Amino acid sequence: MxxxxxxIISVKNLYKIYRVGETQVRALNGVDLNIYPGEFCAIVGxxxxxxxxxxxxxxxxxxxxxxxxAIGRCHLEKMNENQLVRFRREAVGFIFQAFxxxxxxxxxxxxxxxxxxxxxxxxxxxxxxAGLLKTVGLAEHMFHKPSQMSGGQQQRVGVARALVVDPTIxxxxxxxxxxxxxxxxxxxxxxxxxxxxxKKTMVMVTHDNHLAGFADRIFHIIDGKIVKIEEKVKEGEKxx
Amino acid sequence: xxxxxxxxxxxxxxxxxKLRTFLTVLGVMIGTAxxxxxxxxxxxxxxxxxxxxxxxxxxxxxxxxxxxSFVSMGSGSEEESSQxxxxxxxxxxxxxxxxxxxxxxxxxLNVQILAKQGRYIGYLDVYGMSKEALESMDLDFAWxxxxxxxxxxxxxxxxxxxxxxxxxxxxxxxWDSGVLxxxxxxxxxxxxxxxxxxxxxxxxxxxxxxxxxxxxNVSPPKKYMLPVAGVLAGDMETYTEQxxxxxxxxETLLPQLKRVFKNKxxxxxxxxxxxxxxxxxxxxxxxxxxDDMDYAEEIQNEIKNLGYTPNWNAEWVKSQQKQYxxxxxxxGGIGAVSLFVAAxxxxxxxxxxxxxxxxxxxxxxxxxxxxxxxxxxxxxEASAIGLIGGIVGLMLSFGISWALNNxxxxxxxxxxxxxxxxxxxxxxxxxxxxxxxxxxxxxxxGFFPALRAMRLSPLAAIRNE
Ligand SMILES: Nc1ncnc2c1ncn2[C@@H]1O[C@H](COP(=O)(O)OP(=O)(O)OP(=O)(O)O)[C@@H](O)[C@H]1O
Ligand SMILES: [Mg+2]
Numbered sequence: 024m025x026x027x028x029x030x031i032i033s034v035k036n037l038y039k040i041y042r043v044g045e046t047q048v049r050a051l052n053g054v055d056l057n058i059y060p061g062e063f064c065a066i067v068g069x070x071x072x073x074x075x076x077x078x079x080x081x082x083x084x085x086x087x088x089x090x091x092x093a094i095g096r097c098h099l100e101k102m103n104e105n106q107l108v109r110f111r112r113e114a115v116g117f118i119f120q121a122f123x124x125x126x127x128x129x130x131x132x133x134x135x136x137x138x139x140x141x142x143x144x145x146x147x148x149x150x151x152x153a154g155l156l157k158t159v160g161l162a163e164h165m166f167h168k169p170s171q172m173s174g175g176q177q178q179r180v181g182v183a184r185a186l187v188v189d190p191t192i193x194x195x196x197x198x199x200x201x202x203x204x205x206x207x208x209x210x211x212x213x214x215x216x217x218x219x220x221x222k223k224t225m226v227m228v229t230h231d232n233h234l235a236g237f238a239d240r241i242f243h244i245i246d247g248k249i250v251k252i253e254e255k256v257k258e259g260e261k262x263x
Numbered sequence: 264x265x266x267x268x269x270x271x272x273x274x275x276x277x278x279x280x281k282l283r284t285f286l287t288v289l290g291v292m293i294g295t296a297x298x299x300x301x302x303x304x305x306x307x308x309x310x311x312x313x314x315x316x317x318x319x320x321x322x323x324x325x326x327x328x329x330x331x332s333f334v335s336m337g338s339g340s341e342e343e344s345s346q347x348x349x350x351x352x353x354x355x356x357x358x359x360x361x362x363x364x365x366x367x368x369x370x371x372l373n374v375q376i377l378a379k380q381g382r383y384i385g386y387l388d389v390y391g392m393s394k395e396a397l398e399s400m401d402l403d404f405a406w407x408x409x410x411x412x413x414x415x416x417x418x419x420x421x422x423x424x425x426x427x428x429x430x431x432x433x434x435x436x437x438w439d440s441g442v443l444x445x446x447x448x449x450x451x452x453x454x455x456x457x458x459x460x461x462x463x464x465x466x467x468x469x470x471x472x473x474x475x476x477x478x479x480n481v482s483p484p485k486k487y488m489l490p491v492a493g494v495l496a497g498d499m500e501t502y503t504e505q506x507x508x509x510x511x512x513x514e515t516l517l518p519q520l521k522r523v524f525k526n527k528x529x530x531x532x533x534x535x536x537x538x539x540x541x542x543x544x545x546x547x548x549x550x551x552x553x554d555d556m557d558y559a560e561e562i563q564n565e566i567k568n569l570g571y572t573p574n575w576n577a578e579w580v581k582s583q584q585k586q587y588x589x590x591x592x593x594x595g596g597i598g599a600v601s602l603f604v605a606a607x608x609x610x611x612x613x614x615x616x617x618x619x620x621x622x623x624x625x626x627x628x629x630x631x632x633x634x635x636x637x638x639x640x641x642x643x644e645a646s647a648i649g650l651i652g653g654i655v656g657l658m659l660s661f662g663i664s665w666a667l668n669n670x671x672x673x674x675x676x677x678x679x680x681x682x683x684x685x686x687x688x689x690x691x692x693x694x695x696x697x698x699x700x701x702x703x704x705x706x707x708x709g710f711f712p713a714l715r716a717m718r719l720s721p722l723a724a725i726r727n728e
Contacts (some may be wrong), residue, residue, distance in 0.1 A: 075725065077414045084629065084721050105634055112631025123626045123724055127279050137630045189633070196725060 029126040030057035031192065032223050037090035039076050039247075050076040052247035058240075060191075062219050063225045065238035067112060074228040075196055080258070081226060082115055082194045083107040094192065112140050116185030116223075118195035118214075122177040124169040124184075130156060131165045134183045141188065159213060160193040175206035181216060187223070188213060193218070195227040210238045273643040280616065284648065287605075287612045291701055292650020292659060294605035298598030299660035299689060299697045300667075305591030307688035308728040314581050322556040323575040325563065325573040326371075327351065327359060330572050349535070349570040351546040359549055362565050364558040366370075368496020369396030370546040372513050374520065374531055378428075379486070383444045385428035389418070391513030398552050402505065406449075409512075415516040417490045420448055422497035425570040443499070448491045456523040457484035458530070485523070517544060519561045521601075602701070605652065606708040613645050613712035617719075624716055625724030634717045641713035642706055649705020653698045660697070664689050 050073045054231070058064050066074045079085040080092055083099045084107075092099040097110060116137075126135045134152035139145075154243040156165055159179040167179055178198060185193050198214070199207035215237050218225045227238065235241045236255075243251040313322075330348045349355070351370065359368045372391035377384060381672045397409045402419065410417045428444040429436025433546070437443055455461045464483040495505055520529045528540035535541065549571075553562055558574050566573040617624070627637060664687040669684050 079722065079725065082629075084725070108631055108633050109627060111629065112633070115631070117629050119626075119629075119725065123622070125623060125626065127275065140264055140627075140630065140636065142265050142630045144265070145268070184630075 025049070028059050031060045031090070031095060032056070032058040033093045034081070035091040035093075037077075037080060038088045039073070039080065039085070039200045040088045049247050051087070051111045053079070054244075054247070054249055056242060056249060056252075058224060058226060060224055061222050063215065063237070064227070065235040065241045066226065066228045066244055067230065067232060067235045067241055068244035072244050074244055076247075078090065078194055078196050078228050080225065081192075083110055085146060087252075092102070098239060112188070116188060116190035116193040116197045118178070118181050118185045118193065120197040120200040122169070122174070122181050122201070123172060124171050124177055124180055128165045128182045129168050130161060130172070132178055133169070134187050137184060137188045151158070153188055154182070155187050158217065158225045161249070173206075174202050174206070175210060177207075178202060178210050179213065181212070182217065186217060187222075191224060193223055193225045195225065197228055197230070199231075207231075208236060264632070267270060267669070269636060269640055270643055273640050273647060276616070276620075276640075277647060278620055283612055283615070287608050288655065290605035290608040291602070291694065291705070292656040293596070294602030294704075295599045295653050295697055295701045296654025296659040296663065297323070298595055298700070299657060299693060300663050301594035301598040301676075302685040302693060303660070303664055303689045304589055305587055305594050306687045306690065306693065308590065309487050309504055309584065309587040311685060311687050312580065322580060323553050323559075324576065325553065325559065325572045326576070327355075327551055327565070327566055328547075328572045328574065329545075330570055334583075344438070346510055351549050351571070353544055355546075355569075355571070356549055357568060359551055362562055364554050364562060365551055367395055367399055367550075367552040369393035369512055369550040371548040372511040372516060373514075373547040374456075377458055377461060379431075379453040379455065379639050380446045380450070382430050382432060383428045383446050384431045384563070385424070385444075386509060387418070387424065387427070387509040388694045389509045389511060389516070391511050391516035392550060394512050394514070396552070397510060397512065399552055400422070400505070402510075403496040405494045407491065410492040410515065415489075416511060416519050418511040419491040419492050420493075420494045421500060421506045421508045421510075422495045422501065422503075425712050426499065427507075448494055451488045451490050453486040454489050455484055455486055456520065460484040476582050487519075487523075517643040528613065601703055606704045609645055609648050609705055609714060610706035612648070613641060613709050614715075616644075617641065617716045620716075621719060621723045624719050625721050627722035629724050638713045638717040641716045642709050645709020646702050646705040647713070649701045649703070649708075650698070651702025654706075656701065657694055657697060660689060661695075662686070 034054055034056045037054040038049070041048040041050055052073075054067050054077060066077060068074050076085070076227075077177050080099070081094075083102065085092075085094075087100050090100070094110070094114065097228060099110070101112065105246065112221065123255070125136065129135065131149060131152050134155055135145075135148040138148040138151065143151075153162075153165060156162060160184055161179050161183070164172055164176055164180075165214075167176075169180070172180070181198070187193075195214070199210050201209060211234055214227075217223070227235075229235050239255055241253040242249050243253070329350050352544065353370070356368050356370055360364060369392045373388050376387045376389050376392070378387050379385075392408065394412070397419070400562070403424065404419075407419070409419065425443050425446065426437045428446050429439075430444065459483050460482075492511075495503075497503065497506065524530075528534045528538070529544075532540055532545055532549070549564070551566075551573075553559060554576060563573040563575055624637060628634075666685045668685055
């Protein structure tokens, strides 16, 4: 049943080889995967296994050495940088490990920022941002600067910022990497809830098997190769 | 991205680093001010020359002389040989009027006339010109006006003509006593056209040998009482080209001269070998007005081709202007060096800020800020530094200019003797140009930093340093 759906992300035979001096580092060594709309996927692996590299390829932040990355009908490997930026602006939300909020802007402005790149007028921008901050439970922290918020709160702002542009796919690279386990669980639950409610596709990188458990499907990656795909369909169906 | 969002972001980035922005702006301010003040000095110099020129006859008049009139001045014998020289006649006037861009041509008949009132006598350097030419000179009258049609012969006195009068019996005049002769120009004066017979009749003894018998019999020539039409404005200190001249309508002067010198030659007119006057009147020069000084060169060439000698008073203005241009270039160059240093300051500030904001720029790129927007953002930041520096620099320039003109003028006046002269002059175009230049310098200085920011990798946002 699942396989008959058209994938939103389709990766074929993807290689990324870094040259460091004389030696070659095969960060990705022939990756094939399909991700379907509305899925919450996790990429799990040990440090240096190539998780971040894969995610960066999917988000169009890096060019593959070989292979195909197709998001819908767009082939990222064929796009130039202008087109890639445009693709991110229109289809992608991104959640960073280090939160990466702009320190000079308050929570509201940070969330509204990606909308300004689309030319959305300020009033509408701020209204939308305020709505999302409420969704992530930060209605009272709208005018706080990043330095005036805890890590968990900052990452909630990060989640709101990723959602504000109404993206088709959200990428997250170790979104809870800088948080303690209790806060991590909170943020993960928030992300899971939002993804389900808003029917977003989400790809998350983590090295924590427990956190990966929040996902519908888990890709295990070792030395640049996907070695195992874990499905958790039953759990998803139960909840529905 | 919307334009105002871009600008707001750039400005807030500048505001975030107030001190650094302030210091960079300071550099641009000093650069702009030094350029503007330096150039304004040169412009003021140029302007005062132009004004002097304008007051002394204008830039659009050309005097036309017969060929060789300058050369033959020294050696009288040459006059015979240059029989073919074209003299300035009525035909010449018509000929000159045909030249394009010539708006007015008038004959100029220059004669010496003696004027007398009471004990005082004076030589007048009289210029007979057409009424139109007199009008075109835009004479500034203390009282009176240009002789009206049908008034008969009447004179316009230059403001310094009074200096030429002296006491006939003592021989003492303004130059000896420093006191102006007591001549009332509002009352009529007596004019003696035939000076030769006048002096002959006055001082028969002084004449030598052969002529003695004749001269003793000379009766004093007729004196004519004629009105003064007006006197030009200005005191003994103000010199203009017309200060020493006496002007009248040539149409009324000529008949008068013809009446006085019935069979003789009018003084100054050439004579045949037998001493008889020619039928035609030969003018001393032609007064030509042109519509634009840019054509002066061209018109002068045409006049030369016609066989006359043109003289453009403003010839030296051109060489002066060239000289001032080079002074301005040097002064402006000094200013430009400081603006160049300011440009390096801007580039440095921008590079620093990009270096610090590498991660932030990466975030913007990951979030989908287009490359051109990032470039524009940094260019706008650099231009804003240029603009603010330019505005503050201009205000400073106006302040310095004002101070120079108000306090420096006394000092400069003491040295140069020109009390009225402006030391610094900032025309509107200079202010505009300086501002545009400051912004341009900011943009150029910000160009490479902006390109660099544009090319930064978005991965900078993801790597954790
Ligand atoms: N820019 C680069 N130049 C050279 N080698 C690189 C570069 N980026 C990554 N690598 C190498 O590629 C491999 C995969 O790196 P990647 O960052 O994808 O690992 P990761 O799975 O995200 O690890 P972690 O869990 O520690 O973040 C590593 O061996 C790394 O050394
Ligand atoms: Mg990683």
